[in-house]
Amino acid sequence: MAGSALKRLMAEYKQLTLNPPEGIIAGPVDEENFFEWEALIMGPADTCFAGGVFPARLSFPSDYPLSPPKMKFTCEIFHPNIYTDGRVCISILHAPGDDPMGYETSAERWSPVQSVEKILLSVVSMLSEPNDESAANVDAAKTWRDDRKGFDEIAKVTVRKSLGL
Amino acid sequence: MEANGEETNPGFDPNKNYDEDTLAQQREIEKEIAAAQSMVSQLYTFDEIVEEYSQEDAIYRQKVEDLKTRFKNLRKTRGDGNCFYRAFGFAYLEILLSNAKEYKRFFDVAQKSKDELIGLGFPQFTLEDFHDTFMDVVKMVEKPGTVDALLNAFNDGGLSDYFVVYLRLLVSGHLQQNADLYIYFIDGERTVKEFCSQEVEPMGKESDHIHIVSLTKALQVPICVEYMDREGDKCNSFTFNPFEGSADTTDPTPVFTLLYRPGHYDILYPL
Numbered sequence: 103m104a105g106s107a108l109k110r111l112m113a114e115y116k117q118l119t120l121n122p123p124e125g126i127i128a129g130p131v132d133e134e135n136f137f138e139w140e141a142l143i144m145g146p147a148d149t150c151f152a153g154g155v156f157p158a159r160l161s162f163p164s165d166y167p168l169s170p171p172k173m174k175f176t177c178e179i180f181h182p183n184i185y186t187d188g189r190v191c192i193s194i195l196h197a198p199g200d201d202p203m204g205y206e207t208s209a210e211r212w213s214p215v216q217s218v219e220k221i222l223l224s225v226v227s228m229l230s231e232p233n234d235e236s237a238a239n240v241d242a243a244k245t246w247r248d249d250r251k252g253f254d255e256i257a258k259v260t261v262r263k264s265l266g267l
Numbered sequence: 268m269e270a271n272g273e274e275t276n277p278g279f280d281p282n283k284n285y286d287e288d289t290l291a292q293q294r295e296i297e298k299e300i301a302a303a304q305s306m307v308s309q310l311y312t313f314d315e316i317v318e319e320y321s322q323e324d325a326i327y328r329q330k331v332e333d334l335k336t337r338f339k340n341l342r343k344t345r346g347d348g349n350c351f352y353r354a355f356g357f358a359y360l361e362i363l364l365s366n367a368k369e370y371k372r373f374f375d376v377a378q379k380s381k382d383e384l385i386g387l388g389f390p391q392f393t394l395e396d397f398h399d400t401f402m403d404v405v406k407m408v409e410k411p412g413t414v415d416a417l418l419n420a421f422n423d424g425g426l427s428d429y430f431v432v433y434l435r436l437l438v439s440g441h442l443q444q445n446a447d448l449y450i451y452f453i454d455g456e457r458t459v460k461e462f463c464s465q466e467v468e469p470m471g472k473e474s475d476h477i478h479i480v481s482l483t484k485a486l487q488v489p490i491c492v493e494y495m496d497r498e499g500d501k502c503n504s505f506t507f508n509p510f511e512g513s514a515d516t517t518d519p520t521p522v523f524t525l526l527y528r529p530g531h532y533d534i535l536y537p538l
Contacts, residue, residue, distance in 0.1 A: 114392075165424070214393070214397065
């Protein structure tokens with residue numbers, strides 16, 4: 103059987119449902135369209151995002167997994183590697199050469215053997231350890247670097263908002 | 268990271284992501300190439316090929332004449348950065364159609380390669396996806412296979428691209444297994460693993476000498492490449508012999524020949 107995006111996405115969905123990584127839930131928005139996924143990511147423990155539940159959307163291209171999906175948080179989140187409109191900017195979402203941020207060479211890039219799970223795990227570590235060298239949100243990167251207390255305060259508000267409090 | 272110098276460009280909109288525009292434009296160019304070129308073409312004669320070069324381009328025209336003395340036909344591959352892998356894959360399977368013994372050897376190597384790659388740390392779940400499709404294409408050789416069936420498969424993205432991905436993984440695996448040897452041939456301050464994840468595994472990354480050496484060694488397939496550039500008046504041929512320097516006494520006669528024109532590989536068919 104020929105490889106196809108749909109076949110792969112169905113297999114990944116099944117895999118994520120059977121063995122969900124800690125703090126991550128993800129799947130198609132509706133089972134009629136496997137190319138749009140919704141994900142819920144829990145803020146990692148012992149970080150300023152702990153306790154929050156952050157919703158995001160993943161949009162897969164028709165040639166997935168040859169090309170990576172795009173990912174966007176649908177909630178407010180102030181973070182150096184997330185654009186103000188929610189788009190996530192980390193190296194694994196880009197093939198080498200397609201990196202608008204000019205990531206350091208050792209950073210992990212997209213390749214067809216990566217997976218949704220690998221992306222979501224990278225996003226969790228991005229929440230724990232922002233990379234202020236390649237900032238998508240310059241304000242957030244500055245605050246993270248120069249005013250950690252202020253950053254933590256904003257994160258706390260984000261966490262509360264994400265829980266609808 | 269602070270954005271400097273934005274003020275000097277009055278048309279610059281700091282809220283706009285220009286990199287994404289560049290990438291979108293690149294995607295458009297890729298689409299145009301995809302629409303205009305098949306992944307692996309029908310056979311061409313050199314009289315058709317020579318027309319690609321202008322009358323004034325004496326060097327290339329002369330080199331096409333040189334090729335005509337040794338080769339009958341040529342098959343073109345799509346210029347999408349995957350041409351070496353596609354040319355290698357198609358040319359090799361086409362040869363295997365009429366070589367059952369070599370097919371059997373290759374089939375076993377291909378079958379076993381999956382566990383070797385998993386052993387190197389490639390994720391089993393996604394690797395299997397590519398290996399399954401790769402083996403499906405390989406098995407087309409024995410169905411009994413025909414050149415037309417292979418040609419159709421190599422022009423079907425779901426088969427052809429997956430086949431290319433797996434060849435890339437084989438190259439990556441071989442480089443990583445022999446990292447102490449290849450580290451000296453990698454430019455930049457990179458480990459072999461980093462080189463593989465940046466220059467080998469992603470689709471569309473072009474192949475250099477090191478990729479070819481690695482694939483011919485991984486599969487133990489000697490090949491020849493005819494280099495057609497602006498130097499001299501004949502093409503320079505180079506044999507990649509995977510058995511060189513080893514005790515292996517397998518016949519190193521190239522199994523097939525590829526044509527290299529700067530930045531691109533096609534398949535050559537001898538007279």
